[in-house]
Structure formats: C-alpha cells, structure tokens
Amino acid sequence: xxxxxxxxxxxLYQLCWEYARDAIFVADLxxxxxxxxxxxxxxxxxxxxxxxxxxHFTILHPQEEHERMRKAVEEAGxxxxxLDGFHLxxxxxxxxxxxxxxxxxxxxxxxxxxxxxxxxxTEVNVREHRxxxxxxxxxxxxxxxxxxxxxxxxxxxxxxxxxxxxRDPAYLLAWVGIAEDGPEKSIRIASAAGxxxxxxxxxxxxxxxxxxxxxxxxxxxxxxxxxQIVQDYLDSPILxxxxxxxxxxxxxxxxxxxxxxxxxxxxxxxxxxxxxxxxPPEAIDVFQHLARQIGIGMHALEIDQRLxxxxxxxxxxxxxxxxxxxxxxxxxxxxxxxRDPYTSGHQGRVAEIACAIGHQLGWSENRLQGLRVAAQVHxxxxxxxxxxxxxxxxxxxxxxxxxVNAHPETGYTILKDIRSPWPIAxxxxxxxERMDGSGYPMGLKGEAILLEARVLAVADAVEAxxxxxxxxxxxxxxxxxxxxxxxxxxxxxxxxxxxxxSLFREKGYTLPGAQFR
Numbered sequence: 001x002x003x004x005x006x007x008x009x010x011x012l013y014q015l016c017w018e019y020a021r022d023a024i025f026v027a028d029l030x031x032x033x034x035x036x037x038x039x040x041x042x043x044x045x046x047x048x049x050x051x052x053x054x055x056h057f058t059i060l061h062p063q064e065e066h067e068r069m070r071k072a073v074e075e076a077g078x079x080x081x082x083l084d085g086f087h088l089x090x091x092x093x094x095x096x097x098x099x100x101x102x103x104x105x106x107x108x109x110x111x112x113x114x115x116x117x118x119x120x121x122t123e124v125n126v127r128e129h130r131x132x133x134x135x136x137x138x139x140x141x142x143x144x145x146x147x148x149x150x151x152x153x154x155x156x157x158x159x160x161x162x163x164x165x166x167r168d169p170a171y172l173l174a175w176v177g178i179a180e181d182g183p184e185k186s187i188r189i190a191s192a193a194g195x196x197x198x199x200x201x202x203x204x205x206x207x208x209x210x211x212x213x214x215x216x217x218x219x220x221x222x223x224x225x226x227x228q229i230v231q232d233y234l235d236s237p238i239l240x241x242x243x244x245x246x247x248x249x250x251x252x253x254x255x256x257x258x259x260x261x262x263x264x265x266x267x268x269x270x271x272x273x274x275x276x277x278x279x280p281p282e283a284i285d286v287f288q289h290l291a292r293q294i295g296i297g298m299h300a301l302e303i304d305q306r307l308x309x310x311x312x313x314x315x316x317x318x319x320x321x322x323x324x325x326x327x328x329x330x331x332x333x334x335x336x337x338x339r340d341p342y343t344s345g346h347q348g349r350v351a352e353i354a355c356a357i358g359h360q361l362g363w364s365e366n367r368l369q370g371l372r373v374a375a376q377v378h379x380x381x382x383x384x385x386x387x388x389x390x391x392x393x394x395x396x397x398x399x400x401x402x403x404v405n406a407h408p409e410t411g412y413t414i415l416k417d418i419r420s421p422w423p424i425a426x427x428x429x430x431x432x433e434r435m436d437g438s439g440y441p442m443g444l445k446g447e448a449i450l451l452e453a454r455v456l457a458v459a460d461a462v463e464a465x466x467x468x469x470x471x472x473x474x475x476x477x478x479x480x481x482x483x484x485x486x487x488x489x490x491x492x493x494x495x496x497x498x499x500x501x502s503l504f505r506e507k508g509y510t511l512p513g514a515q516f517r
Contacts, residue, residue, distance in 0.1 A: 023088065023098075023118040027057045028111050029073065034059075035113065044120065046091035057116075062089050073102075073114070088118050097121045130280045140165040140290075153305065154298045158191035161294060165271060166194035172251060172274050173199055176294070178267040179207050179222045185214075187222060187267075196249040196272060216242065221256035221268045227284070228256040232276045255279040259291040262299040269294060318366075318421050346463060351375035352512040353500075354459035360499045360507070361455075370422025371452050378428050378456055381411030408432050409441045427452040431460060434491045454493040458484055458500050461492070466511060477504065477511060 017024065023041035027034050034052050042049055045060065052059065057073075058066045065086055072083055080102055087095035103115040146164070158176045165174040175192035179185070187205040206214045207222040214220075217228035230236050231253050233246040246252075251272045260266040269291045273279070279287075354375045358368050385407060389400050396404065412429035430444060430453035437445035465480035475483070481501050488497040503509045 020117075023120075025052075025057065025060065025116045025118065026113055027116065029105055029114045030112055032056045032058070032070075032073070035111070041118070044088060044090070044096065044118065051091075060088055060118075062087055062095055072100075082119075084121075088120070097125050130282050136168050136170045136278070136283065139168055140171065140286075154302065155190065157297050158294070159193065161269075161290070162191045162193035169195075170273055170275060170278060171271055172196035172249060173270075173272040175200060175270050176267055177205065177218055177222065177270060178265065184208075185211060187218065190267070194272070196251060199245060199249045199251070199272070217254060217256045218268050218270050221258050221270075222266060225258045225260075225266070227258070227288070229279055229284070230254045231279065234276075250274050252276045253278045255284060255287060257284075257287050257291040259295040261295050261302070263302065265298070346467065347376050347379055349467075349512040350378065350456070350459045350463045353463055354455050356503055356509055357455050357459060357496060357500050360503055361496075367422075367452075370420075370424065371427070371455065373420075373422065374424045374427035374431075374452060375456055375459065377411070377415065377424070378431050378460065379407060379411070380414055380428065381407030381409065383414075384410045405432070405440050423450060423452060426450055427456060429453075431456045433457070435493060436490045438491070449493075451493075451496075454496050458492050458496045462500065463511070481505070 017038050020038055020040055023044040024038040025034055025041055026036040034055055034057055037049055037052050041052070045052065058069060061069050069086065083100040083102070086098055086100055088098045089095055097120070098118045099121050101117045101119070105112050105114050107113070162174040162176060165171050171194060173192065173194035173196040175197075176190045177187040178190045180188050185206050185208040187207055189200060189205075192200055204213065205216070205219055206212070207219045208214050209223060211219065214223070217230055220226070221228040233243060233252055233254070236243075249272075252274055253276055254270065254272045257269045257271075258266065259269060269287065271279075271287065351372045355368050355372050358371050363371070382404070385404055389396060389404060392400070408429050408431060412425050415425035415428055418425070427450055429441070430449050433439035433442065433444040433449045433453060434457075435446055435449070435454075437443050461484055462477075462480045465475045465483060466477055467474055481504060484492055484497050485501060488494045
C-alpha cells in the first residue's frame with residue numbers, strides 16, 4: 001500500500017514538473033551549476049535541456065545582473081519573498097522580466113540543491129505600465145478640463161491646457177501648434193509649457209510635405225489629420241534630424257493629436273514624455289478626447305468673444321444714443337419752460353424724484369437712465385397746448401381741459417419714432433394712467449401700466465403739489481405725501497407710493513431745489 005502511495009505521489013510531482021507554466025531550474029548551491037530544468041524553462045529560454053544542464057546559473061541572466069544574482073543566492077533565510085527586478089536572458093539575446101521564487105536548500109545524493117521558479121512578468125508589467133500611463137493622462141486631463149472651464153480667451157485656454165498637462169513630471173513638454181494658411185504653410189506655436197520647453201527654441205515648423213521640417217510627427221499630424229505616435233525616440237528612423245535634440249532634453253516618446261475648430265482652423269496637441277512607451281491606447285484615448293475639447297473650447301470662446309464685441313458695440317451705440325437724446329431733450333425742455341415759466345424746472349425735478357424712487361426699487365443704472373430721459377420730456381406734448389391755457393389762473397373749461405389732457409398722446413406721437421433702448425414714448429403716454437382705470441388717454445389699469453409710468457406718476461404728483469401754480473398755492477411735502485398715500489391703490493401704485501414715502505420720511509431725501517421754492 002505504501003509503495004502504491006509513493007508511486008502515486010511521485011507521479012503527481014512529475015506531472016507538476018512537466019506541466020508547470022513557470023520555468024523551474026534546479027542548481028547546486030555550492031557550485032552554482034544547473035542540474036535540472038523543466039519543459040517550461042526550455043520554452044522560456046529557447047535552450048534545450050542539455051544545453052543548460054552543467055552550465056552556471058548566471059547564464060540565465062544579463063551580465064549586469066550577475067553580481068546582484070550571486071548575492072541574492074548567498075543570502076540566508078527562508079521563506080524568502082520573490083525577487084523582482086531581474087530578467088531571464090534567452091538564447092536569442094532577448095530578456096524577459098521575471099519574478100523569482102526560491103526554495104530552501106535541500107540535500108539530494110550528496111548535493112545541496114535549490115529550486116528557482118521564474119515567472120514571466122511581461123504581461124503584468126505591461127498592465128501596470130498601462131495603468132500608470134493612463135493615470136498620468138487622466139490626471140493631466142482633469143487639470144486641463146478645469147483650465148477649459150476658467151479660460152476667457154483661446155490663448156489663455158491653450159496655455160492653461162499645456163501647463164495642466166505638464167504638471168505631471170512624466171510629461172516634459174506639451175505644446176499646441178496651429179496651421180497657418182500662408183504660402184509657407186508654417187506652424188504657429190500657440191502655447192507651450194514644461195521643463196523641456198526650450199526644445200522648441202529656433203524650431204521653425206511647417207506642415208507642407210516639401211517644407212524642410214514638414215515630415216516630422218507634428219507636421220505630418222496636421223497635414224494628414226492623423227494621430228502620430230513615437231513610442232521610443234532612440235528607436236525611431238523618422239527623426240534623425242531631431243534625435244540629438246530629444247536626447248539632450250531627455251525625451252523618449254511623443255504623441256501628436258490633430259484637432260479642428262468649427263471655423264476651419266486646425267492644429268495639433270503635441271505631448272512629450274521622459275518615458276519610453278508612455279502613450280498606450282488607454283492614454284491616447286484620453287488625450288484624443290482632450291484634443292476634441294480644445295477644438296470645441298476654442299470655438300465656444302471665439303463665439304463668446306464675438307458676442308462680447310457685439311455687446312460692447314451695442315453699449316457704445318446706446319451711449320451715443322443717450323448722448324444724442326440728452327442733447328435733443330435739453331433745448332426742448334428749455335423751449336417748453338419759456339412757454340410756461342411757472343413750471344420751470346418741473347420736469348428736471350420730477351426726473352430726480354423718479355430716479356430716487358427707482359434706485360430704492362433696486363433698478364439698474366441703465367433702467368434709471370431711461371426713466372430719467374422719459375421724466376425730462378414727460379410733458380413734451382404740452383407744446384401743442386396754447387400757453388394761455390397752461391398759465392390760466394382760473395379753472396379750465398371742458399374743451400380747454402380736454403386739450404391739456406391730450407398732451408400724453410401728443411408726447412407719444414412726437415417721441416414714438418425716435419430710436420431708443422428704453423420705452424420712453426410709452427412711459428410718456430402712460431404717465432397719467434391710473435391704477436383703477438380712471439386715467440387717460442387709454443384708460444389702462446394696474447399691471448397693464450408700465451412700472452416706469454407708475455413711478456413717474458407719483459414723482460410728478462409730489463413735485464406738482466409742492467410747487468406754486470397760478471391757480472393754487474404750493475402744498476407742504478407732508479401734505480403731498482399724505483395725498484398720494486390716500487390715493488394709493490386707486491390712482492397710484494401702492495408699492496411705488498410706499499417707496500416714495502419711505503424715501504422722504506425714513507431715508508432723509510429732500511425735494512430737489514427745495515431751497516428755491
């Protein structure tokens with residue numbers, strides 16, 4: 001029974017030896033001579049069994065690893081962790097990265113033997129390298145996306161992206177080239193950043209194939225609109241002109257990714273790394289997406305700049321229009337005051353009170369400017385009313401009153417065709433409308449009346465009541481405020497009245513020109 005078990009166990013060990021996927025070597029620890037290898041070791045090294053048995057174990061390693069390997073074998077202590085950083089030297093001269101596990105020494109037929117198991121880590125190293133390079137790329141992408149969100153011009157955007165990419169020391173240089181459409185078809189370096197930025201000094205690039213530098217990766221990328229990758233400059237036949245320059249700056253690999261802007265502009269994002277093979281597919285995907293974002297971002301910024309320019313032009317036009325309106329209003333107001341000396345300064349004072357109310361309501365300066373202009377000309381329609389009606393010391397007849405009441409509509413007719421960014425004509429037309437619909441000329445009610453007209457109505461009433469007229473004496477400010485408060489909600493807007501009363505009684509506002517009343 002015991003013999004059968006020994007036979008089965010021996011067969012089991014034999015199967016493990018023959019079918020193991022890792023290379024297994026047995027060596028005499030005193031002499032370093034190989035005494036046995038398994039089939040996987042033959043496949044891994046490219047040597048036949050008889051070619052290795054009897055050879056010193058250092059034949060399995062590159063010359064530069066011999067001394068380090070001898071020390072590792074001589075070190076005592078088990079269990080011993082796997083040895084990393086070594087390579088298995090094949091018969092054809094190629095080296096495989098390996099992780100080596102060693103057994104404790106054991107005696108067999110008078111020899112002290114040791115077993116070394118060599119596991120090929122090429123695939124693991126590739127995966128780790130891809131993960132590392134992908135992390136580099138993702139980190140650079142995150143920085144660049146943040147830059148895209150904060151940029152306010154294309155030049156700032158491109159520079160911020162290059163700086164974001166090169167914050168990771170793995171990337172020595174990043175630059176963006178833009179294709180120029182001139183006869184020389186040169187490449188304009190729009191932005192650049194990184195420790196190897198001087199690499200670009202005196203480097204005049206073109207994207208035409210017959211240009212002296214037109215066949216490099218960046219030029220080819222722009223000309224053909226295709227991805228260009230150099231995984232190792234030291235092993236690249238297409239870069240003899242720049243090989244020495246690349247060596248000087250420690251550049252080992254690069255990628256050139258084309259992008260285009262919607263307006264037809266095209267260019268390339270170019271990134272250099274200090275590491276060989278720094279641009280596997282995972283990293284390329286990230287940078288291609290970033291290049292697309294560059295094209296989109298540049299187009300968006302270009303649109304934004306155009307809109308900003310249009311807004312600035314519009315603001316300039318509006319300022320010119322305001323100046324023109326002001327220049328026009330001044331002589332009209334002066335002419336009206338000559339016809340009615342008793343209301344001299346009325347429209348200007350109404351404008352001051354109305355704007356003070358508007359300011360308390362939180363209106364913008366632009367809206368207040370429109371209110372001011374409307375207030376300054378709100379009685380312009382009275383130019384069609386005979387002056388004797390305006391200065392008559394007794395009550396007007398119904399016909400005379402009807403003519404005076406027509407002044408808002410007349411004012412609207414005068415102003416409606418004047419180009420303005422504000423509702424000046426409509427404000428003038430509605431300043432005698434009332435919240436309950438009892439006003440004129442259209443009988444509008446409530447919210448149908450422009451807020452500017454509602455503010456103007458209160459300011460007009462307060463100023464008029466506190467000023468002398470031929471047909472009545474001036475009221476006190478308190479009496480005028482009490483009157484508009486009494487008519488709030490019927491004749492005047494409640495909110496505007498409340499703001500006006502607060503302005504005078506709580507904020508300390510005084511009537512314009514009060515010292516002259």
